[in-house]
Amino acid sequence: MASLNDIRRTYLDYFGRNGHEVVDSSPLVPRNDPTLMFTNAGMVQFKNVFTGLEHRDYSRAVTSQKCVRAGGKHNDLDNVGYTARHHTFFEMLGNFSFGDYFKEEAIPFAWNLLTKDFGIDASRLLVTVYHTDDDAAEIWKKVAGLPDERIIRIPTDDNFWSMGATGPCGPCTEIFYDHGDHIWGGPPGSPDEDGDRFIEIWNLVFMQFEDFADGRRENLPNPSIDTGMGLERVGALLQGKHDNYDTDLFRALIEASAHATSADPDGPGKVHHRVIADHLRSTSFLIADGVMPSNEGRGYVLRRIMRRAMRHAHQLGAQDPLMHRLVPALVAKMGGAYPELGRAQAMIQETLLLEETRFRQTLERGLRLLEDEVATLADGSDLPGAAAFKLYDTYGFPLDLTQDALREIGRGVDQAGFDAAMAEQKAQARAAWSGSGETADAAIWFDLAEEHGATEFLGYDTETAEGQI
Numbered sequence: 028m029a030s031l032n033d034i035r036r037t038y039l040d041y042f043g044r045n046g047h048e049v050v051d052s053s054p055l056v057p058r059n060d061p062t063l064m065f066t067n068a069g070m071v072q073f074k075n076v077f078t079g080l081e082h083r084d085y086s087r088a089v090t091s092q093k094c095v096r097a098g099g100k101h102n103d104l105d106n107v108g109y110t111a112r113h114h115t116f117f118e119m120l121g122n123f124s125f126g127d128y129f130k131e132e133a134i135p136f137a138w139n140l141l142t143k144d145f146g147i148d149a150s151r152l153l154v155t156v157y158h159t160d161d162d163a164a165e166i167w168k169k170v171a172g173l174p175d176e177r178i179i180r181i182p183t184d185d186n187f188w189s190m191g192a193t194g195p196c197g198p199c200t201e202i203f204y205d206h207g208d209h210i211w212g213g214p215p216g217s218p219d220e221d222g223d224r225f226i227e228i229w230n231l232v233f234m235q236f237e238d239f240a241d242g243r244r245e246n247l248p249n250p251s252i253d254t255g256m257g258l259e260r261v262g263a264l265l266q267g268k269h270d271n272y273d274t275d276l277f278r279a280l281i282e283a284s285a286h287a288t289s290a291d292p293d294g295p296g297k298v299h300h301r302v303i304a305d306h307l308r309s310t311s312f313l314i315a316d317g318v319m320p321s322n323e324g325r326g327y328v329l330r331r332i333m334r335r336a337m338r339h340a341h342q343l344g345a346q347d348p349l350m351h352r353l354v355p356a357l358v359a360k361m362g363g364a365y366p367e368l369g370r371a372q373a374m375i376q377e378t379l380l381l382e383e384t385r386f387r388q389t390l391e392r393g394l395r396l397l398e399d400e401v402a403t404l405a406d407g408s409d410l411p412g413a414a415a416f417k418l419y420d421t422y423g424f425p426l427d428l429t430q431d432a433l434r435e436i437g438r439g440v441d442q443a444g445f446d447a448a449m450a451e452q453k454a455q456a457r458a459a460w461s462g463s464g465e466t467a468d469a470a471i472w473f474d475l476a477e478e479h480g481a482t483e484f485l486g487y488d489t490e491t492a493e494g495q496i
């Protein structure tokens with residue numbers, strides 16, 4: 028059975044053989060791009076090459092890119108543990124053409140890799156195209172011999188990519204794998220498309236236009252290609268699995284978690300193990316790329332993911348800090364492809380241990396408060412915003428952690444009430460400050476501003492020009 032490490036290698040070699048420069052993954056913190064929280068697609072490191080601002084001495088590239096989607100516009104945090112296909116950290120395999128080849132070559136490159144080199148059963152594959160993209164539909168028909176009903180025309184933005192309000196844009200085609208009718212879900216474009224029967228594995232973007240500020244859309248003189256395929260998703264199907272969390276890599280992490288907690292990997296704590304395995308990857312890779320837990324910006328996203336994982340560890344009955352003990356299993360699996368992980372191992376472990384030791388001091392009390400509050404609630408009603416705010420303010424529970432805990436019992440949080448409590452505390456802090464003029468109060472205000480500003484930051488859509496493929 029090919030491991031995820033083998034599959035990554037096969038991908039890089041295939042495109043390498045076909046004239047692509049094999050380029051390293053860029054860091055998770057995008058260089059010189061404050062608009063983007065984390066690298067969330069393979070094209071991010073090539074943005075300026077696509078727009079022509081920057082030139083490289085190659086016109087074809089292939090990468091396996093570290094990606095995090097846990098904040099901003101692409102936030103898959105709440106899907107983790109519940110869908111078969113989402114992670115906060117994942118690897119995006121991508122081949123790129125900078126004004127070199129276009130659709131006529133990109134489609135056969137993809138089809139041949141999937142059906143020949145990977146040996147995927149072609150009758151399980153179907154594709155989407157943008158509804159007006161007749162060229163792509165024709166090429167699919169010719170190259171893959173797909174019947175019309177397996178070339179689905181989609182009129183929405185799901186199949187039209189743009190870099191931002193202006194700049195390169197174009198239609199895309201997505202390749203889906205049908206895992207079979209024993210799994211719930213409908214084909215793309217159908218009402219049940221969010222199910223996990225038809226899983227999107229690969230997205231091919233055809234950058235063929237440029238949008239201008241005055242509303243003009245013109246053809247690019249040299250159209251480009253940007254693709255992205257989830258390694259974990261293609262890995263699952265190549266390993267005969269439906270679920271990403273059943274791949275060799277995730278099984279190793281889940282078993283490490285099961286071993287350390289003595290909790291059955293496939294028992295009632297299954298979701299906890301899955302979330303822990305996922306969050307172990309995102310937190311470790313973020314720390315390796317220089318992000319440290321803090322109360323603002325990227326560091327706060329990291330802290331939120333860590334704390335979330337720690338609650339799941341607690342739910343499994345872990346009596347002591349858990350996360351740091353799982354790092355060796357991750358390094359064993361991924362340290363070969365990403366040497367920065369091994370180099371940062373000691374720091375990752377120390378950071379996780381310190382955070383978990385601290386957070387455990389309030390975690391248990393917060394969870395008890397949450398339980399007491401829930402016990403007083405009427406059937407089906409949400410947790411009052413004031414209670415969620417107290418958990419946030421006094422016990423260090425990020426709102427999403429509380430929501431995650433409540434989701435397990437089919438409840439939510441009164442978000443408006445939470446926002447109101449937050450606003451009220453801010454107003455009080457401001458009043459205290461303007462009333463006294465004392466520096467001590469001013470210092471408190473700035474602390475609060477930092478903390479609350481951080482929470483708001485997460486709610487903003489700061490990603491104006493991101494690599495959404």
Ligand code: ATP
Pocket residue numbers: 096103112113114115116117119227228229230255256257258259260495496
């Ligand atoms: P989905 O619709 O399943 O959420 P997407 O359309 O958001 O996927 P793209 O932005 O097109 O995904 O990213 C390219 C590829 O990266 C996808 O086809 C998929 O294989 C993979 N991918 C995207 N998001 C994730 C994720 N959160 N975890 C794992 N793989 C992902």
Ligand code: MG
Pocket residue numbers: none
């Ligand atoms: Mg998505």
Ligand code: MG
Pocket residue numbers: 185227
């Ligand atoms: Mg999609």
Ligand code: MG
Pocket residue numbers: 201227230496
């Ligand atoms: Mg997509």
